[in-house]
Amino acid sequence: MSTSTESGLILPRYRRDPEGTHPPLNSPEYRSTQLRYPKQPLVLLPHKLTEVTGPLLGYGRVGELDNDLTRQHPQEPQGQRILVHGRLLDGDGKPIPNSLIEIWQANAGGRYRHVWDNWPSPIDPNFDGVGRTITDDEGRYEFITIKPGAYPWKNHDNAWRPSHIHFSVFGTAFTQRLVTQMYFPDDPLFFQDPIFNSIPDEKARQRLISSFDLSRTVPEWALAFRFDIVVRGREATPFENPEDEEDE
Secondary structure: OEEEOOOOOEEEOEOOOOOOOOOOOOOOOOOOHHHHOOOOOOOOOOOOHHHHOOOOOOHHHOOOOOOEOOOOOOOOOOOOEEEEEEEEEOOOOOEOOOOEEEEEOOOOOOOOOOOOOOOOOOOOOOOOOEEEEEOOOOOEEEEEEEOOOOEEEOOOOOEEEOOEEEEEEOOOOHHHOEEEEEEOOOOOOHHHOHHHHOOOOHHHHHOOEOEEOHHHOEOOOEEEEEOOEEOOOEOOOOOOOHHHHOOO
16 A cells, blocks of 8 residues: 655555554563653654655675675684574565665674673674675575574573574665564573563564574584564555554
């Protein structure tokens, strides 16, 4: 579904995601939200020409080794090498091509290469923990990296974050950025992680957990995990509620 502006620009309209898919802005168990969730009603800022035609990071700005976090330094990093792959899809299951995907993560010891991360786990001089790539015509992406370790944080007593990789996905304009996290199957820390559990719907939470993919492992070299990312697509269904359109 789309709508026209006074200038004649055709802008996309999106259907609402099912209730419970996304965490509330204020999640009391995740203490940081108490300091940064909006205290006033949100103000709708519709996309206009400037936002829709803003700068993008395309193929010319992505380097050869940007999606291989194990080859960005003279030596290899420590830890279990993994291949993370999947597809970027819209709400109708169609691939989203030529889209920038970024990742950032802790190293195998659970430490970020960041000045504020100073817990007693060593920094790996051969691992920055950041990468990016562009989806192909079928919406496929791939990263080679190291499985991140769990790390402590001060949200609650004896708090540890499950192993995870942060994902940033861009649409057709810079302002259409979405951020999520990928977790690993059978992590023992899920039960006490308030970020993971801030998502009300159990099925939605499970979609954040990657699946082990034996078919993509490389013998004697790397394990593989699949993580498909689904974003809201164009309004193609006839079941759209017209009353919702007026509120968007």
